[in-house]
Structure formats: structure tokens, C-alpha cells
Amino acid sequence: xxxxxxxxxxxxxxxxxxxxxxxxxxxEIPPEPxxxxxxxPCFALAKSRKKAPPLIAKELSEELGGEEGLLWEKAxxxxxxxxxxxxxxxxxxxxxxxxWDKGDKYGHADIGRGGNVPIDYSSPNIAKPFGVGHIRSxxxxxxxxxxxxxxxxxxxxxxxxxxxxxxxxKLIVSYKRWGDDSxxxxxxxNYLYKLYVQFHKLVEEDPALDDEARYWFRKLExxxxxxxxxxxxxxxxxxxxxxxxxxxxxxxxxxYHGESHYNQMLEEVIKLxxxxxIATESEGALMIDLExxxxxxxxxxxxxxxxxxxxxxxxxxxxxxxxxxxxxxLYVVGAEQTLHFQQLFKVLxxxxxxxxxxxxxxxxxxxxxxxxxxSTRAGKIILLEEVLKRSIDMAREIIEEKNPDLPDKExxxxxxxxxxxxxxxxxxxxxxxxxxxxxxxxxxxxxxxxYIQYAHARIFSILRKAGTExxxxxxxxxxxxIKEEEVTLIKTLALLPDKILASAENYRPSILxxxxxxxxxxxxxxxxxxxxxxxxxxxxxxxLLLVNATRQVIANGLALLGIIAPEEM
RNA sequence: GCGCCCGUGGUGAAAGGGAUAUCACGCAGGCCUCCGGAGCCUGAAGUCGGGGUUCGAAUCCCUGCGGGCGCACCA
Numbered sequence: 001x002x003x004x005x006x007x008x009x010x011x012x013x014x015x016x017x018x019x020x021x022x023x024x025x026x027x028e029i030p031p032e033p034x035x036x037x038x039x040x041p042c043f044a045l046a047k048s049r050k051k052a053p054p055l056i057a058k059e060l061s062e063e064l065g066g067e068e069g070l071l072w073e074k075a076x077x078x079x080x081x082x083x084x085x086x087x088x089x090x091x092x093x094x095x096x097x098x099x100w101d102k103g104d105k106y107g108h109a110d111i112g113r114g115g116n117v118p119i120d121y122s123s124p125n126i127a128k129p130f131g132v133g134h135i136r137s138x139x140x141x142x143x144x145x146x147x148x149x150x151x152x153x154x155x156x157x158x159x160x161x162x163x164x165x166x167x168x169x170k171l172i173v174s175y176k177r178w179g180d181d182s183x184x185x186x187x188x189x190n191y192l193y194k195l196y197v198q199f200h201k202l203v204e205e206d207p208a209l210d211d212e213a214r215y216w217f218r219k220l221e222x223x224x225x226x227x228x229x230x231x232x233x234x235x236x237x238x239x240x241x242x243x244x245x246x247x248x249x250x251x252x253x254x255x256y257h258g259e260s261h262y263n264q265m266l267e268e269v270i271k272l273x274x275x276x277x278i279a280t281e282s283e284g285a286l287m288i289d290l291e292x293x294x295x296x297x298x299x300x301x302x303x304x305x306x307x308x309x310x311x312x313x314x315x316x317x318x319x320x321x322x323x324x325x326x327x328x329x330l331y332v333v334g335a336e337q338t339l340h341f342q343q344l345f346k347v348l349x350x351x352x353x354x355x356x357x358x359x360x361x362x363x364x365x366x367x368x369x370x371x372x373x374x375s376t377r378a379g380k381i382i383l384l385e386e387v388l389k390r391s392i393d394m395a396r397e398i399i400e401e402k403n404p405d406l407p408d409k410e411x412x413x414x415x416x417x418x419x420x421x422x423x424x425x426x427x428x429x430x431x432x433x434x435x436x437x438x439x440x441x442x443x444x445x446x447x448x449x450x451y452i453q454y455a456h457a458r459i460f461s462i463l464r465k466a467g468t469e470x471x472x473x474x475x476x477x478x479x480x481x482i483k484e485e486e487v488t489l490i491k492t493l494a495l496l497p498d499k500i501l502a503s504a505e506n507y508r509p510s511i512l513x514x515x516x517x518x519x520x521x522x523x524x525x526x527x528x529x530x531x532x533x534x535x536x537x538x539x540x541x542x543x544l545l546l547v548n549a550t551r552q553v554i555a556n557g558l559a560l561l562g563i564i565a566p567e568e569m
Numbered sequence: 570g571c572g573c574c575c576g577u578g579g580u581g582a583a584a585g586g587g588a589u590a591u592c593a594c595g596c597a598g599g600c601c602u603c604c605g606g607a608g609c610c611u612g613a614a615g616u617c618g619g620g621g622u623u624c625g626a627a628u629c630c631c632u633g634c635g636g637g638c639g640c641a642c643c644a
Contacts, residue, residue, distance in 0.1 A: 031588060041587070043624085053624080079588060080624090125644075165644060214642095259644090285642060294572085295640095302642040309644050336638050338573065365575080366638080402607065416607090428582065432575065433637060440581075444607060446593045447582080454607050462604055502585080514583065517592080524608060533604045547604095569607080 001494035003094060004038060004071045008084055012040060015063060017048055036076065036083025037491060043080060053080030088487045089479040092546075095494045096478045099549040107496040107556050112153030115327030118320050119145045119155055122251070123333070125162030126238040126258070127171050127192040130245055131381040132436055136364045139422050139562065140430055141332035142251050143509040144362070146560045148328075151504055156324060157251075160316065161258030163235050165309070167196070169217030172230045173209060174199045188237035218306055221263075235260075245385055249418065250562060262315035266307050269315045270300060278350050288347055298343045313344050321355050328358050330507070335363035335431065362507040365433035387441055392417030394442045395450075399569065406568055415564035416450050423449035426561055427513040447517050449563050452554060455520040455527075459551040460567040462532055463544070470544045477541035485526040486546060492522045493553050500560065509561060516557045523550050 005027055009020035016023070023040065030039045042053040042060070049056055057077035064075050071094060073087040099106045121141020124134050145155040174195040175184075183191050203209045220227040239256070246252070270286065273279045280287050284303035291297060300311045320329055331341060341361035348356035395417035399409050406412060424441060428434065444450040481490060499515040502508075532543040558565045 028585085028587085031584090031590085035588075039588090043587080046624085081588070162644065167644080282641080287641070296572090297641065299641045304642080306642085308642075334638090335574065337644080339639055340644085342573095363574090368637085398607070403605080432582090435581095437581095440594090443594080448593090448607090450607055451593095454605085458605055458608085465604065506585085510583095514592090521592085525610095527604080528600095528609045531604065568605095 001095075001491075002497060004084075004086065004091065004494075007069050007071055008038060008040065011069065012060075012082075015060065016045060018044070030081070030083060033488065033491075035078055035081070037086045038072070038084045040082040040084070041080060042082060056080075057082045086487075086491070088482045088490075091494075092481045092487065092490045093475060093478040095490050096481075096545050096549050097473070097475075099493060099552050100473055100545070103552060104556060106552055107500045108150040108152075109497065109501065110152035111501075112148065112151050112327065115153050116324040117145075117148050117153045117155045117328045117330065118158050118324050118326055119148070119330045119332065120158045120160045120316075121145070121330075121332035122246075122253075123160040123162065124238075124242060125167065126235050127167060127189075127196060128162075129189050129193050129381060130242060130384045132384050132387050133367050133381075135384055135387075135421070135425055136367065136430070136434075137332045137334070138249065138251065139425050140362070140364060140509060141330075142249070142562050143426055143512075143560060144330065144332065144504070144507060146562060147500060147504050147509065147512070150500060150560055153327065156255070157253040158255045158257055158320075159253040161235075161239075161256060161260075163231075163258035164260040164263070164312065166213060166217045166306075168220055168227075168231055168234070169213035169215065170199045170209075171195060171234060172216045172220070172227060173213050175230065184237070189241045192234060192238070214304065214306075218304060221306055231260075245388070248385075248388055249422070257316070259309075259312045259316075262312045262319060265315040265319060266311055269311060269318065270307075272351065273300060273314075273347075276351055278347075288350070290343060290346055293346055295343055295346060296339070298347065310340065310344055310347075313340075314347060317344065317348055317359060318353075321353070326355070326358060328360065329355075330360050330362055332362045332364070335365055337361075338363055360507070362430075364430035367434045367436050369436055382436065388418060388421055390438075391421050391442055395420070395444065398444060403569065408568075412566050412569040415566040416444065416453060416569055419449035419453060419558075419563040420444055422561065422563055423452075423513060426509045427517070429510055430508060447514075449558075450569075452516050452520040452558065453563075453566055453569055455523045456551065456554045456558070456565045457567060457569045458527065459523070459547055459554070462547055463551065465533055466540075466544050470541045471548075474538075474541055474545070477538050478545050480539055480542040481546055483530055485522070485529045486543070489519075489522045489526045489546060489550065492519050493549055496553050496557065499557075503560075512557055513561055516554060516561075519550065519553055519557070523554075 005024045006020070008027065009023040012018065012023045013020040026041060026044055028039050028041065030036050042056040045056050046053050054077070057080055060082050061075055061077040068074060068087065071087055071091050072084045075082055075084045077083070119141055122134065122138040124130050145157050148155045171192060178195070199209065216227060220231055273288065278288050279300065280289060285299050286301040287297050287299050289297050298310050299308055301307055317329070320326060333341070338361065345356050345359050348359065392413050396409060396413035399406060399413055420443070421441060427447065481487065495515065499512050503512040530543060532540060532547060535543060555565045
């Protein structure tokens with residue numbers, strides 16, 4: 001597709017006042033394939049030519065006459081658009097060859113040139129169980145890190161654990177008062193969670209508990225041995241539990257730099273802020289006035305001397321810049337923290353860090369129950385681990401029913417079950433709130449990962465039967481594909497590089513996810529209309545090249561979503 | 570009170586200011602002597618209301634309504 005765009009870009013640049021790059025920018029895909037395959041909208045020329053766009057389109061098409069290019073065969077005007085029709089044989093050969101040559105790297109690019117991109121994602125709060133709510137940050141962040149890596153960036157996954165803060169005071173108080181060693185050993189995270197929920201229930205009757213919790217958190221900040229011991233224990237037990245889920249999802253972080261990691265840098269940050277003269281004392285607390293910028297002011301240090309979330313985030317941002325000299329720094333964190341990040345980035349700017357503009361908050365909507373928001377405090381939560389396990393169970397049942405002879409049912413069930421959950425989250429626009437629904441979470445029909453995986457498995461089935469006879473490149477075979485379903489599929493395959501790029505630029509893996517649905521759909525149409533194995537020699541070879549290219553596109557795409565493409569299911 | 574986000578067929582979603590608004594679930598019907606029917610084909614049904622900007626608005630602006638989120642001692 002890029003080659004076609006470049007060709008059209010050069011062609012139109014030579015006939016208009018525009019540069020090739022400008023033309024390429026303007027090119028779009030027509031809404032209806034019968035209009036053409038690549039459209040040049042003539043609105044941009046209306047001013048300089050002082051003519052109506054439809055007239056310009058008409059003139060351009062007449063100028064081109066019956067001309068044809070390498071990859072296109074005709075150009076016709078339709079309203080204000082000049083529409084190019086691809087030359088199916090040349091275009092098909094071109095696309096298939098590119099996929100063939102690039103293989104696993106088809107769709108990848110090197111726009112990043114090795115620049116560092118730290119991505120802050122997942123970041124659960126210690127001592128709270130890993131709920132479905134955490135899946136969003138986890139899978140969106142993971143997918144973005146895979147996508148940016150494919151574009152030549154050096155991504156750095158950072159799990160910014162919530163391992164510091166007043167909740168530890170609460171936990172210590174609870175554990176000291178009511179804690180039970182054997183219960184803790186048996187099921188650490190759930191037990192800690194139980195204590196946490198209980199604390200919030202009891203605090204309603206006894207508000208003094210809150211003071212006690214703050215007191216213990218201050219002790220922790222001051223390095224009190226007893227407090228630190230508790231903290232270490234709670235933290236490690238939680239980490240062991242998260243490990244399980246990350247293993248299931250195939251996620252590895254480069255760093256587990258939780259909030260506690262920045263403790264020794266906080267003094268320095270506060271000193272810096274004071275030196276810059278942007279901080280003020282107010283009722284014993286240290287504040288930065290952001291009113292002039294239309295934002296609520298922030299507090300860096302409480303009157304009791306304890307620091308806050310934003311103080312640590314400030315330290316973390318500066319640390320990341322010093323350590324990684326990043327090209328881009330992403331924060332995959334819920335939309336409810338949008339204001340916090342606006343404040344954070346503004347403070348960085350006020351500190352004179354030009355790189356503050358390279359910090360990006362990637363927000364997403366929250367997951368809700370029908371009855372309302374999930375609340376960890378109230379104890380209303382669904383564990384992610386449970387969702388994943390049930391999804392795998394469901395997939396196993398379906399495999400048992402539809403494909404009982406499958407040799408390795410377990411890995412297929414994992415691929416499909418885990419894929420369904422991930423895809424369910426990745427395929428929708430991240431900014432919208434999601435209502436959690438077991439039925440939808442465990443759905444394998446329609447626009448789901450299973451649909452894409454099924455196409456992939458079918459392809460493998462065909463390729464297995466075809467044997468090795470056709471596993472070589474052949475120019476003339478690749479030029480034979482001119483049936484409608486073949487051409488449409490080829491055109492779809494040609495879009496992968498654009499889609500990966502758009503996913504990165506918009507921080508939206510959903511663009512790639514939806515595209516893969518299109519690929520699978522076009523493949524299924526092709527499959528139902530164009531027999532492969534029973535075709536005669538050269539056409540069979542050509543179709544096998546197309547089938548193989550489709551396999552490659554699906555595999556490359558799913559890989560960037562962190563979803564396994566099974567050979568059988 | 571102030572600020573931010575979201576309103577698209579019955580339901581869930583897509584649509585870089587552009588052409589006749591695209592899918593899926595569900596519903597009604599059809600397709601396996603044929604490469605895997607977790608599939609394919611056909612059909613009914615939609616841009617929250619009102620103003621504006623523009624040659625052109627689901628998209629941008631204003632306003633109303635509905636829903637969500639946030640706003641100095643939580644994270």
C-alpha cells in the first residue's frame with residue numbers, strides 16, 4: 001500500500017502544486033470498493049486553482065487520460081475525488097512479495113530508531129487483590145509496549161506498584177490488632193484484603209483507627225524497624241501472587257519500581273521545587289499553586305511531614321528521564337486520574353523540564369458492574385485470576401465438544417480462553433467505560449479473538465495438507481489472483497503497516513484489533529469462494545501464497561496484542 | 570458549585586471534518602456428497618434534543634437532557 005501511495009504521490013505532485021509527501025498525507029481509502037481503491041480528495045487544491053473540487057477531479061482524470069501506472073490501472077473522478085483503481089496482478093504480486101520477504105517483520109518499521117520508551121502499566125496496589133479492573137492497564141500497556149517495540153523503539157515495562165502510602169498504615173494496624181499468622185500463610189492476598197475491607201468497616205464506628213493508621217505509615221516512612229518488617233512481608237506475599245497472573249498472560253516487566261523505590265529521592269525533589277521558587281507553605285503543608293494555569297493546586301507534603309502520591313510520581317518522572325533519556329514516557333492509567341497527570345506534567349513544565357511534553361497519559365474508562373462501580377474497599381470485586389481461569393475452562397469445554405480429537409487441548413484452551421479476555425478488552429476504544437458481564441467476557445462468537453484464531457487454525461490446516469511442494473516464492477503464481485475475494489483480501493493484508501502505526505500514534509491497540517477482525521472476515525469470504533487445494537497447479541500455488549500471507553498477517557498482528565495464534569483449536 | 574469524559578439499530582461497538590454511516594450479538598430465513606459450520610450468504614432495524622461553523626458534521630463550537638469521573642492532607 002505504501003508503494004502505491006508513493007507512486008500516486010509522485011504522479012500527482014508532478015501535476016499539482018503539492019509535494020509528494022503532502023499528497024500522500026491526503027490520500028484516503030474510499031468507503032466503497034466500487035469507487036476505487038485509493039482516493040485523492042481535491043479540496044486542498046480548490047483555493048490555489050480557484051475552482052470547485054469536482055471540476056479539479058475531472059480535469060485531473062482527463063489529464064491522466066488512459067494512462068496507467070505500475071500498481072494502478074485507471075484513475076477516474078467521482079465528485080470531488082480522483083479515485084485510483086489498483087492493477088490487481090501487479091498489486092497482488094507486490095503485496096504478497098513484501099509479506100513473503102519480511103515474514104515476522106511484516107508491518108514493523110524503524111521509526112523509533114532505538115529511542116527509549118518507558119511504559120508505566122498494570123501497577124496494582126499491594127495488599128489488594130488483582131481484580132478485573134486491573135486488566136485494562138495491564139493488557140493495553142503490554143500491547144502498546146509490543147507495538148512500540150515493533151516500530152523500533154526500545155520499550156521499558158515498568159510496574160509502578162502501589163507499594164507505599166497510608167494503606168500500609170491501615171494494614172499494619174489491622175494486622176497488629178487482629179492478624180493471624182496461619183491465615184496469612186494460607187492465602188496471603190485474600191487475607192490481607194479481608195483485613196483491608198474489615199478496617200474500612202470498623203473505621204466508620206471508630207474514626208480513631210484512621211489516626212492510628214496514619215501514625216503507623218509515618219513510622220514506616222521514618223524507617224521504623226517493626227513497620228518496615230511488616231511492609232516487606234506484605235509486599236513480597238502480594239508480588240508472589242501477581243507473578244502467577246503475569247505468567248499466565250505472558251507478561252514480563254523490566255522493572256518493578258513501585259512507589260517505594262522513589263522514597264530516597266523525595267527530599268531532593270522537594271528541594272528542587274523549593275529552589276525553583278514554585279512552592280509555598282500553607283497551613284504547614286507544602287503546596288504548588290496551579291491556579292494560574294486553571295488547575296487545582298497540588299500538595300507535595302502534608303502538615304505531618306508525610307509525602308503524597310504526586311510527590312512520588314514527580315520523583316519517578318525525573319528518575320525515568322535521568323535513567324532512560326526517553327523519547328516518550330507513557331502512563332497507562334485510568335481516566336479518573338486525568339487531573340492528576342495534568343497537574344504532574346504541569347509541575348514538570350514549571351520546573352523547566354522541556355521533556356515534560358514527551359510524557360503522555362494514556363487513559364482508559366473503568367470497568368463497572370451493572371450495580372455500580374467496583375469498590376475494593378467494600379469488598380466487591382471479581383478476581384482477574386478467576387476470570388482467566390473460567391475463560392480457559394469455557395474454551396476447554398467448547399474444544400471438547402467441537403474438536404474432541406485435538407492432540408493438545410490444553411494449550412489450545414489457554415490460547416483461546418486467554419485470548420478472549422484480552423481481546424475483549426483491547427478491541428474496544430479504551431476511553432469508554434465497560435460494564436463487566438460474565439457472558440460477554442466468556443463469549444467466543446462474533447467479533448472475538450476466537451474468530452481470528454479460528455481463521456488462523458484453518459489456514460494451518462490448509463498449509464499442512466498442501467505439503468512442501470508449494471513453499472517457494474513464484475512471481476507468476478502471485479500475479480494470478482484477480483477474483484474479487486482474492487483482491488479484497490490482498491488489499492486488506494496491505495494495510496497492516498498503516499494499522500500498526502495508527503495504533504501507536506493514537507495509543508490505541510483497538511485499531512489493530514479491529515483490523516484483524518477485518519482480515520479474518522475477508523479470509524473467510526475468500527475461503528468460501530475460492531477453493532485452494534483443488535485448484536489447478538499455478539493458481540493453487542498463487543492461492544497458497546495468499547493463504548500463507550494471511551497467516552503471516554494474523555500471526556504478526558495477534559503477537560502485538562499478546563494473543564497466541566494457535567495452529568489447531 | 571466548578572472542571573473533564575461518554576451518548577450511534579433492541580444490545581455491544583466502528584467510522585483520522587468528507588462520498589450511500591460500517592460490524593457483531595440477538596431476531597427472521599438460507600448454505601456442509603466440497604480445503605475445519607467456532608464458518609458463509611440474505612433480511613428487518615440506528616447517529617439523544619435544539620441551535621451554529623463549513624461547500625460538507627456521528628465527528629468541531631454553543632446549549633439542553635441522560636450517564637460516568639474528578640476537584641489540598643487517599644492513590
